[in-house]
Amino acid sequence: MYQIKTINKISPSGLTRFAPGEFQYGDEIENPDAFIVRSASLHEVELPASLKAIARAGAGVNNIPVDKCSEEGIVVFNTPGANANGVKELLIAALILSSRNVLDAVAWAKTLKGQGADVPKLVEKGKKQFVGPEIAGKKLGVIGLGAIGVKVANAAHALGMEVYGYDPYLSVEAAWGISQGIHHAASLNVIYEQCDYITIHVPLTPETRGTFNAESIAAMKKGVRLFNLARGELAVPADIVEALKSGQVASYVVDFPCDELLDVPGVIPIPHLGASTPESEDNCAAMAADELIALLKTGAIRNSINFPNVDMPLSSPARVTVIHKNVPNMLSQITACFANAGINIDNIIDKSKKEMAYTIIDAADKKLDAVADALRAVDGVIRVRVI
Numbered sequence: 001m002y003q004i005k006t007i008n009k010i011s012p013s014g015l016t017r018f019a020p021g022e023f024q025y026g027d028e029i030e031n032p033d034a035f036i037v038r039s040a041s042l043h044e045v046e047l048p049a050s051l052k053a054i055a056r057a058g059a060g061v062n063n064i065p066v067d068k069c070s071e072e073g074i075v076v077f078n079t080p081g082a083n084a085n086g087v088k089e090l091l092i093a094a095l096i097l098s099s100r101n102v103l104d105a106v107a108w109a110k111t112l113k114g115q116g117a118d119v120p121k122l123v124e125k126g127k128k129q130f131v132g133p134e135i136a137g138k139k140l141g142v143i144g145l146g147a148i149g150v151k152v153a154n155a156a157h158a159l160g161m162e163v164y165g166y167d168p169y170l171s172v173e174a175a176w177g178i179s180q181g182i183h184h185a186a187s188l189n190v191i192y193e194q195c196d197y198i199t200i201h202v203p204l205t206p207e208t209r210g211t212f213n214a215e216s217i218a219a220m221k222k223g224v225r226l227f228n229l230a231r232g233e234l235a236v237p238a239d240i241v242e243a244l245k246s247g248q249v250a251s252y253v254v255d256f257p258c259d260e261l262l263d264v265p266g267v268i269p270i271p272h273l274g275a276s277t278p279e280s281e282d283n284c285a286a287m288a289a290d291e292l293i294a295l296l297k298t299g300a301i302r303n304s305i306n307f308p309n310v311d312m313p314l315s316s317p318a319r320v321t322v323i324h325k326n327v328p329n330m331l332s333q334i335t336a337c338f339a340n341a342g343i344n345i346d347n348i349i350d351k352s353k354k355e356m357a358y359t360i361i362d363a364a365d366k367k368l369d370a371v372a373d374a375l376r377a378v379d380g381v382i383r384v385r386v387i
């Protein structure tokens with residue numbers, strides 16, 4: 001029976017896909033075959049020898065030690081696009097909350113409690129301090145046109161904004177989804193120079209860390225409004241504070257607040273609610289569960305961060321999967337292990353992604369233990385499973 005350890009609370013929409021009798025899940029599982037996790041950090045967590053996969057029910061994988069997992073032959077999945085609509089909707093709300101000063105205005109309105117019949121009069125007198133611009137006709141820069149960025153760009157365009165998108169690694173699939181009418185920004189500077197509102201939807205990487213910093217903010221229009229529903233580390237908090245003080249930035253909406261920003265005027269700190277909708281939680285959990293079920297039952301890899309997508313219909317009595325380094329001569333050594341054992345290979349598929357590669361071999365003979373041992377002895381082979 002496959003053992004799935006839940007690291008965060010995972011929606012039943014995902015967990016109920018693990019068929020009883022085939023899978024067991026819970027937060028106290030010992031010797032797990034797989035982890036299913038949301039935002040909990042796994043960087044300090046011991047990865048047991050039994051662990052074959054980690055499914056991140058969500059998009060960002062900066063909470064997972066991906067390089068270490070690759071070295072140990074652990075397949076890391078995420079759930080592309082499964083929570084994108086949730087984040088898009090929060091971003092649209094954030095544009096309006098920020099632009100129309102809604103939160104400060106609501107907080108002020110509450111201070112009128114106790115003024116009795118004067119409240120309507122006080123409201124009318126005081127409202128002028130919260131006047132803020134409409135978003136229609138204003139320029140929005142979207143940095144990162146992936147699952148979320150494309151939805152944000154299209155939705156803002158539909159609300160009448162003039163949208164500029166920047167993504168030097170734009171996928172063909174994402175490109176198909178971008179509305180006509182979204183401007184292509186060839187560099188970040190185009191976004192910085194042109195846009196009244198700038199939102200960032202990229203993964204946290206060494207390249208993207210600190211994108212909103214003193215230098216980039218200085219290149220932006222005075223009074224720009226910044227939105228970061230992606231990761232706190234994409235901005236430098238001290239630089240944001242300075243820019244809010246000087247008026248260079250009018251407001252900063254962040255879904256990953258840190259202590260330094262919480263009480264700063266102009267900061268709208270949201271407690272990481274981007275994907276906290278029943279729909280996103282269900283979608284992510286279901287996709288993550290399906291990825292684990294496919295890997296554990298058939299060896300198929302779909303939506304992995306560190307391994308290629310590999311799938312092959314299972315039509316032979318036995319299957320072996322081999323995780324190995326992407327170096328010369330691996331495939332011939334792998335097939336030689338079968339040849340030496342006198343076992344015919346029915347089907348084989350091998351794919352690579354960066355330094356890692358994955359082979360699925362279907363064989364007519366079920367007695368594969370000796371072959372598996374021979375495969376494990378090949379230099380460069382990291383993990384062998386007989387399914």
Ligand SMILES: NC(=O)c1ccc[n+]([C@@H]2O[C@H](COP(=O)([O-])OP(=O)(O)OC[C@H]3O[C@@H](n4cnc5c(N)ncnc54)[C@H](O)[C@@H]3O)[C@@H](O)[C@H]2O)c1
Pocket residue numbers: 058059060061080081083084087143144145146147148149166167168169170171174201202203204207208229230231255272273274275276
């Ligand atoms: N607040 C939340 O709850 C929440 C929810 C989902 C995702 N996120 C964050 O948002 C990020 C994006 O999510 P997604 O689902 O759109 O991911 P995605 O992988 O579909 O899109 C990311 C896009 O960023 C682009 N990109 C990468 N490096 C870039 C760079 N240097 N400059 C410009 N573009 C770059 C990629 O080409 C890709 O198109 C996630 O990595 C995660 O950190 C937050």
Ligand SMILES: O=C(O)[C@H](O)COP(=O)(O)O
Pocket residue numbers: 038039040057058059060061083272274275276
């Ligand atoms: O990267 C993500 O998908 C989001 O940050 C969502 O995180 P959560 O699953 O903890 O809500």
